[in-house]
Amino acid sequence: MKLEVKDIFKSFGETEVLHGISFEVESGKALGFLGRNGAGKTTTIRILMNLFKANAGEILLDGKKFVASEHQIGYLPEERGLYPKKKVLEQVIYFGQLRGLTKKEAKENSIHWLKKLGVEKYSNKKLETLSKGNQQKVQLAQTFVCNPDIVILDEPFSGLDPVNSQVLKEIIREQIREDNIVIFSSHQMNYIEEFCENIALINEGELVLKGNLKNIKRKYGNNRLTISLIGLSSLELEDLFAHKLSGLAKVVDNKEKYLVIELEKDKTKNDLLNEMVQLGLDIERFSTYEPTLEDIFVKKVGEK
């Protein structure tokens, strides 16, 4: 399956908040949907879920108009929507039935997911009596109870301790392996790096970067190296690049333990290495630079 979000515009009153957002998600390849606070992620997801109407643009599934109500979508919203006073099992069953399951199916699935998430012992407790992390797990059970083929997760790890995070990681991997469409929105870049083959980054309602994460990293790492020397601090090394090595490369980041440098246009790694050897420098580290997603995020949308 391939879900295509095409040229979506959305205004609230006079204010346009989405100015033509486009991206694609293929089943089995999770999409990391990123952006700063207020960028427009939730609004886009709500349009996808048909909770908001777009002013223009379309959403297609395998080339045909996507109708949210015709699909089982597992949505974990940013603002959690459970009933504090209702019993845990009761409400997961209720959500299953809302998604079109029979009472029997809803009950079976609810028990299955509550067990899988390790909260079945709270089945007959009121939700409000559970800890924050356990409430989050009940919300996750509600997300998966309908056996979704489209899964949209907004900050799914929020409130989970490291052990529970592992449980959820395995569930997300399973969803991807089962060839579901998975959209994953988070400000925690390490999770995006772990699960998502592709990313879409939006800023102030516009798409600023999309594509295969590995390719994007390669492109951003192009012509960049990480370097450190034995017996020289990173500041002293910076000084070296400002003077003796200035025609070969420039410093783009000082990470304290090492520098990230960018080769000048007509220079190669070997040119720089030769020169450093000629200068008798004691090289500790000299390797190609792979930026983190966080580096790329900050570079693209950090300062405007």
Ligand SMILES: Nc1ncnc2c1ncn2[C@@H]1O[C@H](COP(=O)(O)OP(=O)(O)OP(=O)(O)O)[C@@H](O)[C@H]1O
């Ligand atoms: N119902 C609404 N009425 C008016 N403006 C809205 C409404 N919902 C969202 N907005 C505005 O649309 C813009 C995008 O908000 P949105 O919630 O989509 O951002 P986001 O990327 O999900 O942010 P965050 O990471 O903080 O959750 C913001 O300027 C927000 O104030």
